[in-house]
Amino acid sequence: MSTSRxxxxxxxxxxxxxxxxxxxxIFAQTGNGSQEHKLPELPYAYDALEPxxxxxxxxxxxxxxxxxxxxxxxxxxxxxxxxxxxxDFALVQHWSKQAAFHGGGHFLHSMFWKIMAPPNNGGGGxxxxxxxxxxxxxxxxxDAFQNHFTAAANAVEGGGWALLHYRPADGKLIVLxxxxxxxxxxxxxxxxxxxxxxxxxxYLKYQNNRGEYVKAWWNVVNWEQVEKNVxxxxxxxx
Ligand code: MN3
Numbered sequence: 001m002s003t004s005r006x007x008x009x010x011x012x013x014x015x016x017x018x019x020x021x022x023x024x025x026i027f028a029q030t031g032n033g034s035q036e037h038k039l040p041e042l043p044y045a046y047d048a049l050e051p052x053x054x055x056x057x058x059x060x061x062x063x064x065x066x067x068x069x070x071x072x073x074x075x076x077x078x079x080x081x082x083x084x085x086x087x088d089f090a091l092v093q094h095w096s097k098q099a100a101f102h103g104g105g106h107f108l109h110s111m112f113w114k115i116m117a118p119p120n121n122g123g124g125g126x127x128x129x130x131x132x133x134x135x136x137x138x139x140x141x142x143d144a145f146q147n148h149f150t151a152a153a154n155a156v157e158g159g160g161w162a163l164l165h166y167r168p169a170d171g172k173l174i175v176l177x178x179x180x181x182x183x184x185x186x187x188x189x190x191x192x193x194x195x196x197x198x199x200x201x202x203y204l205k206y207q208n209n210r211g212e213y214v215k216a217w218w219n220v221v222n223w224e225q226v227e228k229n230v231x232x233x234x235x236x237x238x
C-alpha cells in the first residue's frame with residue numbers, strides 16, 4: 001500500500017470512529033482488524049417492524065442467516081491465513097469466493113438492520129433536507145427514485161438486493177442491483193440503502209409475492225440513517 005493511501009485510510013478511519021456508536025454510519029469501524037467478525041445486535045426487537053416484517057422472519061434472518069455469513073467470513077479468512085502459513089494455495093479460488101460472498105452478506109445485512117426502524121417511530125415517510133435534495137437532483141423526483149428502486153428490487157434474478165449507492169468520485173446517488181450479496185455493482189460505489197430480496201427475507205409472510213414485500217418495506221425505511229450514511233461518504237476521495 002502506498003504511503004498516501006495508508007495516510008488517507010488512517011485519516012478517514014479516525015474521522016469515522018469519532019461518530020457516536022448509536023446512529024453511527026454503517027462505515028464506522030467495529031473492530032481493530034485482528035478480531036473475528038461478530039454478529040451485530042439488532043437496534044430494535046424482532047417484532048419492532050410488525051406488521052410489515054414479521055418477528056419470526058426477523059429472528060431467523062438475523063440469528064440464522066446473518067450469523068451464517070459472519071461464520072462463513074471468519075472461516076474463509078482463517079483458511080486464507082492458514083494457506084499463507086503453509087504456503088499451500090490449492091484452494092485459494094474457493095476461499096476467495098467464499099470471503100467475497102460471506103463478506104458481502106455480513107456488510108449488507110449489517111446495513112440492512114440499521115436502515116430500518118419501527119413504523120412511525122423512525123421508519124417510513126419520506127426523506128427530507130439534504131438527502132431529499134440529492135435524490136431530486138439525481139433521480140428527478142422522490143417518486144421517480146422510488147419507482148426505479150422498487151423495479152430494480154422486483155427484477156433481481158434469484159437471491160439478491162436492490163441498492164442505493166453513493167459514488168464519491170462525482171457525488172452522485174445511483175440505483176443498482178446485487179445478485180447474491182456481491183455481484184453486479186462496480187467498484188467505487190458504496191451502498192447507503194438496500195433491500196434484501198432473497199426469499200428468506202419475506203417468504204413466511206409474503207410467500208412468493210416479492211412485490212408486496214417490497215411495497216411494505218418502504219414503511220420501515222429509516223431515512224435519517226440513510227442520510228448519515230451519505231454524509232459519512234462525502235469528501236471521501238476515491
Ligand atoms: Mn438476507
